Amino acid sequence: MMATQAMTDPAMDLHPDRYFNRELSWLAFNRRVLEEALNPAHPALERMRFLSISGSNLDEFFMVRVAGLKGQQLQSVEERSPDGLTVTQQLAAISEEADRLFAAQRAAFKQIAAELDQAGIRVLGADDISDDDAPALEQYFREQLFPILTPQALDPAHPFPFIPNKGLAIILDLCRLSDGEPIRELVMVPASIPRFVRLGTVDDARFVAVETLLKRFTPMLFPGYQVNGSGTFRVIRDSDIELEEEAEDLVDFFRTAIKRRRRGRVIRLEIEAGIPAELEELVRDTLGSDDMLSGEDGGFVGIADLAQIVEEDRPDLKFVPFSPRFPERIREHGGDCFAAISAKDIVVHHPYEAFDVVLSFLRQAATDPDVVAIKQTLYRAGKQSAVIRALIDAAEAGKSVTAVVELKARFDEEQNLLWAAQLERAGVQVIYGFTQWKTHAKVSMVVRREAGGYRTYCHFGTGNYHPVTARVYTDISFFTADPRAGRDAAQLFNYVTGYVEPSGLELISMSPHGMRTRLCELIDIEIGHARAGKAGNIWAKLNSLTDTLIIDKLYEASMAGVAIDLIVRGICCLKPGVPGLSETIRVKSVVGRFLEHSRIFAFGDGKPLPHDGAKVFISSADWMGRNFDRRVEYMMPVLNPTVHDQLLDQVMVANLIDNEQSWELMPDGQYLRADPGTRPFNLHRYFMTNPSLSGRGQALRDSDAVPTLRLVQRD
Template sequence: MTTTATITEGTDAPVVDPLQGKRYFNRELSWLAFNRRVMEEACNRAHPLLERLRFLSISGSNFDEFFMVRVAGLKAQELQKVEAWSADGLTPTQQLEAIVEEAATLVDNQQAVWTDIRRDLAETGIEVLDAAEITGDTEHWLEQHFLEQVFPILTPQALDPAHPFPFIPNQGSSVIFDLIRRSDHEPIRELVLLPTTMPRFVRLPGKKVARYVTVETLLKRFSHLLFPGYDVFGSAAFRVLRDSDIEIEEEAEDLVLTFRSAIKRRRRGRVIRLEMEEGIDGALEDVLLEELGGSEALLTETGGFLGVGDLAMLVDEDRPDLKFQPYTPRFPERIREYGGDCFAAIRAKDIVVHHPYESFDVVLAFLGQAAADPDVVAIKQTLYRAGKQSAVINALIAAAEAGKSVTAVVELKARFDEEQNLLWATALERAGVQVVYGFIDWKTHAKISMVVRREDKGFRTYCHFGTGNYHPITARIYTDLSFFTADPRVGRDAAKVFNYVTGYVEPVGLELLDISPHGLRAHLIELIDEEIGHVRAGNPGTIWAKMNSLVDPTVIEKLYEASSAGVEIDLVVRGVCCLRPGVPGMSDNIRVKSIVGRFLEHSRVWAFGNGKTLPNDGAKLFISSADWMPRNFDRRVEYMLPIRNRTVHDQILDQVMVANINDNEQSWELLSDGSYRRIEPGDTPFNLHRYFMTNPSLSGRGASLEKTRSVPKLTVKRSRKKRK
């Protein structure tokens, strides 16, 4: 008898037979494979040394978030005995076992990479000292620094019946000591929590050589100053990761108050992972396990550096010779041709801006002009992640203070940005902005701005659609697309989307947009079916798609069907991919690659050949805010927008997508067994990041493009060899 259970991702997901798990890769293990690719860039000697260290630190930060959210969710299912299988047919317990095994290997690899990079850093004049290297003048300076700058902040706490084990916050680091009092030889155990406000590294003075010491090394080295009259016979540093997901009940009466309370509770979430120094004394280990979660916590011991994400502090060292050559984004020349008038340029023709190669300042200029223009009567804006220092927020505040009607949809459920978004919401409301928080059980993930302006022939709506967030900082390192248009059809659709989020008025009669959770997946399935139909009619069927994650079983099954029908499918999936490519009879015609390099590939672009091979002028092309995941289709407000303007169509399809297909210097191929293989450049190396840093775009060039024709035309270079 075959047993079935619903997939844990998505309320509308189909029933899955766990015996058919070979059709899918596990989502969590696929994520770990992605983080391994990030870590592998730390081994790539084509990158400058401090950039390699940055990749390593990013892999550490990613790892922390994975445990705080994804593993925490699986652990909760296991403890609650939830009967649910993943798409590949694993129970929560089976997934946790596989994660623990793979994570242990990844942690060991991270430490080995850190050892290599640390040695290389020392050769270039950047040293991280061990306790044994603290001698002479170095010891004297650090001792004074400890007494003056560290000692006053620390609060040692005895652990005995009168002093219960203290609370250790999420991502908190501590050092536990076993001591002997010299006066009577009595043992005592002390714990020192390292305040989160204290930098992880202390930098010694000096310009020629940069020397660093971790604060825990400093604490152990000068423990006699903290515990006079005691001898240390055991010590160990440890670190805690807690469940950091926030769950909001549908019956929550006040979303803001609920989130303020939930953010506070997150600091005290269940311990998910306990990281300890390798070789820790057995008695100390038992104490930590007993006090910090017992058998529920996942334990790891490492002989290296705890909290690899903190290595990012060393990347800030002023050594431009060890970093990527600085890159200054271009401002679209189309806007300059109109004297900086964004509205005039957009009114003349649709524009797409390719970040980070083209400056995010154009988005700020668009909003800034809207705030200052007396003819602008209304601005509506979604805000998912806006950063801590946001010119976007300032523009909206300025517009409201100028008497304009300003509406901001602030998403409180943007993970780890909830607190910042609450602060922005308060500031916006104080300035007179109408702040809306959207749906309790859905996230508003669509990135849309609309500006309504009074003109000679009545009101005109200008829109901006982004594949990424309105975040000036991440826009420097994330590759995303910004699309500007004054198409009245798009303006009417955008207004309906805002009415849906602010007033729950379900959009009817959308002219160009598709949105989730109403119809986006269904239209995507229709587009794939059309390509199947083209093949059956004797014409080529081709699909190109670029996204961050591919998880949705319904879409994956439809892609398998298309592959079996003869549709050629190329997918650029940076992160998680549950689709299994290259399986005879199931996915022979599907190729999947992941690009990991200087910039974080983040844009979502989907292209359908429409009866011809890609690229072609008649292809159906879309940009979107959504990945192909159940949550994006079922539990988020997302958009999918067709690109009709010829120049914009050419830039996105013939430049952006072809460059992604062609990249062979920072691309990894997903094999049918779930492993990734770095693609070898061979005789024709191509790096899409380098290409876009040195070749201006089509859409933003304006008349200058006609004069110079300096943008080389790309052609698809791809091997069609069958996988073994």
């Protein structure tokens, strides 16, 4: 095969200078998120939201990625990353860049807080609490906090207590006034209480951090003692679950592992600046300073918790509310999803079009007496999941319902266990998939009895069956009644539920069985066109690009003259624009109001993109080794002309011409924000104000046409 031959070409041997470091590329992405917190085009509370997200992102990065590297370091693993760095070198570089990010977060917090102060939302420090506010805060402390606080002395009889993951605590040096006896105390901030106490009115809101409140009313908690010093600190622990392949019962294993995760090794320690040296030394020594990264925080400890302030009811300080559309095509069929899908394939573009379409599809399946079976993958479904309710209703109505619940969906394991138990009680056949692989494909299939036999209706998604994230993630829902898609979906489910190897797939490609090979074949075709003097053209939109085999194939394509445009939101290990290697490759990242999450791939097949004959695919998979080798994924060709046009001429072109939320990756790894110049274009604004092609149906012909987007071709 062409793909195999290319991979054995000596000229394509791996070299460290061909790739960016994965971890540093992720930190660069989080830097772009943080930059949105400083973007004056965003309202103040939305900027605070971006700041909070950057903090939450960093927490998870340390809990998983840094924890994994730290574990390798402790086990003296010598393996180098593709860019040639040892584990120790990566950790040193991560620590340096993360410290810069933490410093930038603190600076952003001060700037946004000052702006919010002018708008009537104040975050009060200890010195900012007025005499007027003190009585209300004292009442809150006495009635709400005091009963649940448990101060603990630190002495030989009372060892340093366990601090859970993301646990916040205050350590104090006290002196007993009666006899001058010194004592050290520790107060854990209960995770169940809000991080901030809110005072004031709608137009004059004042927030006091709970640790500020505790320090102010320390005399009530420790009567008869004088405070000589105190400090706040926060702990981040290893929270990744390493699956034991010999686990006999996957459910029991995860129930135990979730509990064990809360006690993982300390990875990062955040300490309030100005803490007395003796207290800092005690905290570091007790928590294990040899194995953790740490830093002093001169501002607010735990940036992620600022999300509470973002929930303030101030529409004037947030994005203008947006209500997603419900596709007219389904309304034209009286709300009958099956009738609409039977007539023609349909794409729903979230969040611009409502996730309610997916729920309506499942609810109709649950109540339709002609539906005999439903099969559904569940990776993340959220806490209040209407999807789960529909599956339960279907099972209770006597239908055959199968749910593939992925227990290895990171940080959703506990919720997925709860859903699985509810589904099983209702009579749903629950499958937990593979021990070593994650079932990451987002697929739903409904088998319906119709005239002439049974017909299968399918939903293929690029996102999760999660009603909340569907409001802020841009994703694609593709509905089809194509019999080939139905047969392929059945094979995918049989593979996960019964280990039946797929064979003779008619439309989809699957991981871990051949998706990388199929992509390499598609790239090879473009290489062939370019070498034959025709146009070689590739567009791809994805979240991450780390797989060295795919990167090397893209380098080979670039050296052959293929024009490649990549929209990679997060991690990108490919180096674009390098002379003699990747001169024809451009990489951009879009970060804005919505999280770009859809995966769409397009191949010109001998002509410049976009054009009607281009090969267009949607997928659940990013171009990462884990997606090709350790996950069950799908890649689906889009054949319907209207859907094809929507994805290629609308979604992809809009992403490529966006210049208000875009960053371009330079050959040296730096990202430069696009300059809108005199023709600004915001892809999120465009889709909020212009309907999609696929979902409009007759309404598209009865109204003004959707504005045509035009892409200026590169030289």
